[in-house]
Amino acid sequence: MTPARAVGRLDAPLYLVRGEDPVLVAQAARSLVEQLAGGLEHSLVVEEHGAGDELDAAAVVDACTTPPFLADRRVVVVRDAGRLGTADAARLVVALEHPLASVHLVLVSGGGTIPAPLVKTATAAGGVVETGAGRGRERGRWMAEHLRHAPVKLDAGAVRRLEEHLGEDLGRLEGLLQSLAAAYGEGARVSAALLEPFLGEAGAVPPWELTDAIDSGDVTGALRALRRLLAAGRASPMVVAILHGHFSAMLRLDGADVVSDNAAAALLGVRSAFVAKKALAGARRLGSERIGQAVTLVADADLDVKGRTALAPELVLEILVARLARLAGSRGGIPAAARGRAEPRSSRARR
Secondary structure, three states, X not given: OOOOOOOOOOOOOEEEEEOOOHHHHHHHHHHHHHHHHOOOOHHHHEEEEOOOOOOOHHHHHHHHHOOOOOOOOEEEEEOOHHHOOHHHHHHHHHHOOOOOOOEEEEEEOOOOOOOHHHHHHHHHOOOEEEOOOOOHHHHHHHHHHHHHOOOOXXXXXXXXXXXXXXXXXHHHHHHHHHHHHHHHOOOOEEOHHHHHHHOOOOOOOOHHHHHHHHHXXXXXXXXXXXXXXXXXXXXXXXXXXXXXXXXXXXXXXXXXXXXXXXXXXXXXXXXXXXXXXXXXXXXXXXXXXXXXXXXXXXXXXXXXHHHHOOOOHHHHHHHHHHHHHHHHHOOOOOOHHHOOOOHHHHOOOOO
16 A cells, blocks of 8 residues: 555544545545554444534544543544534534543545634644645655555656656556556566556457456456446446456356356356356366455455445456456466455555
């Protein structure tokens, strides 16, 4: 995972994560919460408020003033904290005058302007996290810092091409780096030529070009087909459905007493023996373990596309397709350490 801008301390009672790009804000908030959680199970220590729901300030105050249960800390996260009113802010400031050392409040910008008293309190506590990349040299330092901690190493030509391609859309950086790691492996050195397939390409292709490229282990071809599908108007959930159907067919055939293409078609309930033949060949080639890995990757990506991660759906799909192609091209499957989701678990995204 690429780093958020460093926060001065990790023992402050209040943190404010802010910036103009909502993707960068979400990524920085995820990184901060992971640091504060300290590797503990999030369900035990992280309490979310305001994520698509009405923001109950009284519940936030209660969470900040009640000692944690079943763990040694509590991280209270308020999404779209700009929805807090002046009265809500006053109550929180009072609650934070004598904070519990085991409780941290994280305000994530969005939904309006965060009341000034909360900004002042976060600033005094050293808990303000700025996510903007700035301009000129500051932007260059921001990019260099993120690339220094990247899961792959870009050469000078690739860095120039990446900066040129991203422009102001720096929210895509983390996803691109994760896609590169999924395709080429952790620690791989990436040139401009290896980077290029990840930067986008227009033009329509039929869905089987994507699945054929994945089945052959062709990462570059699979990413090219994916981008063309998306550019042609295929929505991200539709692409996930294509991949789900592709590997689910293999799963149904795996271990079945099927020896002919027609028998496979009958089992799958499809008319085309050719489609069944490809699914049967894929099932035999991958084997039970890798089919199971593929189905799990697709299921995780389905949740991520629906909003479980801060990454854009297109980047979730890039990571998924790269991993599936690597899986199909390998003999033993994807190592356990590389099978995480695109953000936090794709919070390991989750880049």
